[in-house]
Amino acid sequence: MQPAxxxxxxxxxxxxxxxxxxxxxDFTKGSLTRGIALLAIPTVLEMTMESTFGVVDAxxxxxxxxxxxxxxxxxxxxxxxIFSIALGLSMAATATVARRIGEKDREGASIAAVQTIxxxxxxxxxxxxxxxxxxxxxxxxxxxxxEVIRGGSRYTAIVLGGNVSIMLLFLINGxxxxxxxxxxxxxxxxxxxxxxxxxxxxxxxxxxxxxxLGVVGAAVATxxxxxxxxxYQLFVLFSGRSRVAVARKHLRVHxxxxxxxxRVGGVAMLQYFISVASWVSLTRINASFGSAAAAxxxxxxxxxxxxxxxxxxxxxxxxxxxxxxxxxxxxxRSARAVWLAGxxxxxxxxxxxxxxxxxxxxxxxLFTADSSVAAIGVACLRFISVGYPFYAWGMIMEQAFNGAxxxxxxxWMNLFCxxxxxxxxxxxxxxxxxxxxxxxxxxxxxxxxxxxxxxxxLFRRGKWKQVKI
Numbered sequence: 001m002q003p004a005x006x007x008x009x010x011x012x013x014x015x016x017x018x019x020x021x022x023x024x025x026d027f028t029k030g031s032l033t034r035g036i037a038l039l040a041i042p043t044v045l046e047m048t049m050e051s052t053f054g055v056v057d058a059x060x061x062x063x064x065x066x067x068x069x070x071x072x073x074x075x076x077x078x079x080x081x082i083f084s085i086a087l088g089l090s091m092a093a094t095a096t097v098a099r100r101i102g103e104k105d106r107e108g109a110s111i112a113a114v115q116t117i118x119x120x121x122x123x124x125x126x127x128x129x130x131x132x133x134x135x136x137x138x139x140x141x142x143x144x145x146x147e148v149i150r151g152g153s154r155y156t157a158i159v160l161g162g163n164v165s166i167m168l169l170f171l172i173n174g175x176x177x178x179x180x181x182x183x184x185x186x187x188x189x190x191x192x193x194x195x196x197x198x199x200x201x202x203x204x205x206x207x208x209x210x211x212x213l214g215v216v217g218a219a220v221a222t223x224x225x226x227x228x229x230x231x232y233q234l235f236v237l238f239s240g241r242s243r244v245a246v247a248r249k250h251l252r253v254h255x256x257x258x259x260x261x262x263r264v265g266g267v268a269m270l271q272y273f274i275s276v277a278s279w280v281s282l283t284r285i286n287a288s289f290g291s292a293a294a295a296x297x298x299x300x301x302x303x304x305x306x307x308x309x310x311x312x313x314x315x316x317x318x319x320x321x322x323x324x325x326x327x328x329x330x331x332x333r334s335a336r337a338v339w340l341a342g343x344x345x346x347x348x349x350x351x352x353x354x355x356x357x358x359x360x361x362x363x364x365x366l367f368t369a370d371s372s373v374a375a376i377g378v379a380c381l382r383f384i385s386v387g388y389p390f391y392a393w394g395m396i397m398e399q400a401f402n403g404a405x406x407x408x409x410x411x412w413m414n415l416f417c418x419x420x421x422x423x424x425x426x427x428x429x430x431x432x433x434x435x436x437x438x439x440x441x442x443x444x445x446x447x448x449x450x451x452x453x454x455x456x457x458l459f460r461r462g463k464w465k466q467v468k469i
Contacts, residue, residue, distance in 0.1 A: 071152025102327020131160025296376025
């Protein structure tokens with residue numbers, strides 16, 4: 001007789017394979033826990049790969065010294081501003097496509113996807129040209145030292161100039177997630193980042209006959225990997241291999257759909273811009289304390305993202321379930337999905353925060369032996385990890401609002417918690433209170449905790465259930 005646990009083990013393995021294979025599912029009925037898991041597992045794997053890439057990238061670049069690390073970190077802060085546009089449009093695409101899928105209107109979902117991609121291409125062209133041309137000035141604006149500007153300007157120019165790959169990667173994955181095709185979004189990012197990770201040491205250090213480009217090689221590897229990922233996304237869309245299939249008849253402007261997308265996406269862009277502008281402001285304050293502070297902060301943020309990005313899988317699942325169930329006229333089922341997702345996310349991030357706080361020196365030591373850089377990195381990890389249980393609820397609630405198409409509420413929350421609280425508090429603690437970089441790090445858990453409490457209160461009021469998109 002076979003052991004009793006074997007069937008259970010096989011059942012879990014079959015469920016895992018079902019999640020990552022992307023089988024057809026109706027998320028407007030059945031178990032919510034099962035729905036969250038089916039959507040979250042591929043997104044968790046997707047985000048784990050994204051964050052793994054960030055850590056691997058930091059590992060290779062760290063060998064080039066503090067100035068190279070600082071150049072990468074400051075450039076990423078600038079790229080985050082572009083992310084705010086991509087994430088805003090992506091959130092509008094996710095909410096709109098999810099609503100259409102919930103209404104069983106796949107034609108409407110395809111039309112929305114094309115309008116979103118067109119907007120993304122136009123924005124990427126404009127920002128790419130400007131970012132590439134003004135790279136040295138942008139680094140100087142970020143308080144980079146002259147050495148960082150001299151060594152990192154080409155890296156910044158390539159990354160910003162090739163941001164069409166960043167834009168479309170986020171936008172099209174937003175379409176896939178809204179449709180419930182989280183597995184396709186996962187495969188896209190795995191493909192892009194595996195190529196990225198393979199090319200990093202080749203282009204940075206000249207391995208296997210590749211040109212030795214130093215920190216510029218990291219930019220070339222990143223842009224190449226992401227571009228190949230976008231080509232795969234377009235292949236899936238136009239070959240009809242996802243729930244959202246794009247055909248030639250969809251390749252035209254639908255003004256009504258475009259107007260609704262821009263209305264939701266425009267506010268979402270502002271929402272994310274407020275958030276990332278706050279982060280950029282804190283980065284600038286931190287960078288004013290020198291290259292060691294900038295490098296330590298960069299390494300810590302890489303580790304933090306590695307730990308926290310998988311929880312975006314649960315948040316993304318909540319957004320999709322909210323949108324599809326609102327489309328199916330089941331708002332209470334949407335609410336139950338959010339509370340379940342919040343509980344799971346809190347359990348996960350509480351454990352992660354504890355481990356980061358406890359083993360911060362060990363994690364930082366994997367990347368640098370520079371004691372001044374390490375001290376900053378450890379302090380950053382410990383200050384920020386304290387707020388992880390609150391981050392968990394804040395992430396879920398913001399994505400729930402966005403999934404419902406209510407991008408206005410989280411925008412006001414971000415404006416208050418980040419611009420009116422986090423930035424002034426970070427500056428005051430760092431400069432006036434004499435805490436230096438540690439003041440910047442302390443401001444983060446304070447602001448995020450306030451945001452989580454406000455978000456839960458507003459979500460319970462239920463106004464998001466009446467939003468029309």
